Amino acid sequence: MKDIFKAIEDVAFAIDNAIKNEDLGYSDSENSSGEDQLKLDVQSDKIIEDRFASISCVKALVSEEKEGVMSMNEGGKYTLCYDPLDGSSLVDVNLSVGSIFGIYEGELEGANIIASAYIVYGPRIELVWVEKGKMPTLYRAINGKFKEIGEIKLNEKGKLNASGGTQQHWEVKHKAFIDGLFASGYRLRYSGGMVPDLHQILLKGGGLFSYPATTDKPDGKLRQLFEVIPFALVYEGAGGQAVDANGKRLLELVPSHPHDTSPCFFGSNSEINALKDAYGINNVK
Ligand code: AHG
Ligand code: MN
Ligand code: MN
Numbered sequence: 001m002k003d004i005f006k007a008i009e010d011v012a013f014a015i016d017n018a019i020k021n022e023d024l025g026y027s028d029s030e031n032s033s034g035e036d037q038l039k040l041d042v043q044s045d046k047i048i049e050d051r052f053a054s055i056s057c058v059k060a061l062v063s064e065e066k067e068g069v070m071s072m073n074e075g076g077k078y079t080l081c082y083d084p085l086d087g088s089s090l091v092d093v094n095l096s097v098g099s100i101f102g103i104y105e106g107e108l109e110g111a112n113i114i115a116s117a118y119i120v121y122g123p124r125i126e127l128v129w130v131e132k133g134k135m136p137t138l139y140r141a142i143n144g145k146f147k148e149i150g151e152i153k154l155n156e157k158g159k160l161n162a163s164g165g166t167q168q169h170w171e172v173k174h175k176a177f178i179d180g181l182f183a184s185g186y187r188l189r190y191s192g193g194m195v196p197d198l199h200q201i202l203l204k205g206g207g208l209f210s211y212p213a214t215t216d217k218p219d220g221k222l223r224q225l226f227e228v229i230p231f232a233l234v235y236e237g238a239g240g241q242a243v244d245a246n247g248k249r250l251l252e253l254v255p256s257h258p259h260d261t262s263p264c265f266f267g268s269n270s271e272i273n274a275l276k277d278a279y280g281i282n283n284v285k
Contacts, residue, residue, distance in 0.1 A: 001103075001115060003055045004078070005129060008101060009139075009146050012119045012127055014047045015085065015099060019121055024092050031065050032259045033223070040091060041065050044084035044099065052080055062108065062258045064226055069108075069258060078114075079104045081225040081258070087193025096122035098195025102230035108258065110251040116230035120199050128152065128199070130237040138203075154240040157270035158206020161186035162197045165221065169214035177278035181208065181271070194222065198231055198266060202238055206268030208275065213245050213263040220263035224255045228264045241272035247281035 018040060027037045045065040052058050052072065059076030060069050064083040080103055087097040099119045106112040113132065120126045127146055130136035135153065139146040161181045163174070170178075182188070186207065191197055194209070201207040211222045222228050232242035232250035242250040245263040253262055265275055276282045 001057075001131070003057060004080070004103060004115070005117070007051045007055055008117050008119070008127065008129075011048050011051050011099070012121075012125055012141070012146075013144070014051070015044045015119070016121050016125050018043050018047065019085075019091055019097065032067050033064070037065060038085075038088050038091070041085050041088050044088075048080075048082055048084050048099075062225055064223060064259075077105055079108060081108065081230075083223070083226045086195050086227065087191075090191065090193050095191055095193060096120055096196040097193050098199075100195065100226055100230050102226055102233075104225075108225055108255065110224070110229045110232065110249070110253040113229050113233055113251065116233045118195050118199070118230065118234070120195055122196060126199070128202075128234060130234050132233065134237055135239075136202075136234045136237045152202050152234075152238045154202065154235070154238045154268040155205040156268055158201060158204065158208075158268050159185070159187055160189045160201050160204060160207030161271075162188070162190040162201065162207070162209045164190065164192075164194075164209075164211040165214040165217065169216045170212060171215070173279055174210070174212045177275060178210070180278070181274075194227060194231070198234075201267070202234070206240070206271070208265065208267035208271035210265045210275075211263065212265075217261070219261045221261055222264055224250075224253050224260050224262050225258055228262050229253060231266055232264075235266045240266065240268045242266045243272060243276070245279065245281075247276050247279070 062081040083100040125141035127139040135151040138149040235242040
């Protein structure tokens, strides 16, 4: 696992360098979700693929920017599922973006994630690492090296509210719930990059991030293996909750395809409990 952590540290600096210096234009291809790929999406994917090729415990890669499962080292036991550049459409307006990693042992499903990590490329580079059953740890890059800053713990209740998807397509119950949070004093924080948005809620003590089912995207937008499940491990490790629209733990998701999506809600306990009430799913575990 140390090898994987070291590789994630290395790719953080390489991708940050690409973001700062490379062409911001589109490539001439689409990814599996039908989204136009930026040159930076493709480059970030290649940086990760190349760095992980030499890590013998990694048997396969699943990337947002690759069609299926890519075999790596035969004797390896882990599959690395990753979003090489999350929020990449925000680079041209110079907002923070990220990379997300889930490390799975066995079948690719929520129950088998054993560690996850994300990198935030902002004014500084930060990295959060969590192993199953433990609290997440924050690292910050200082003079070209990651320094451990400390463990991340959510408060029982926060103040921030971030909901994705187009409001025009929100379900009535979601709109009523979000309006209710604002009416009770919550502040809107939504950049359009799940990494900085979820990171902000974690470091500011709590709140709610939602990417709900919408009438145009009934299964939500965010991908289970390399966006939703890795962050679920972080939020549960920090003492919060991460559930789908039925109140089921996101760590129990079983995707049938590497690019399957799921509605998702991440937050501190008070907000997720309020969500379950508002959605009428209070009894679902
Ligand atoms: P990606 O850039 O990897 O495709 O992901 C972008 C995601 C996520 O970061 C963000 O929360 C969400 O898309 C924003 O979507 P909306 O604009 O629909 O809210
Ligand atoms: Mn993404
Ligand atoms: Mn991406």
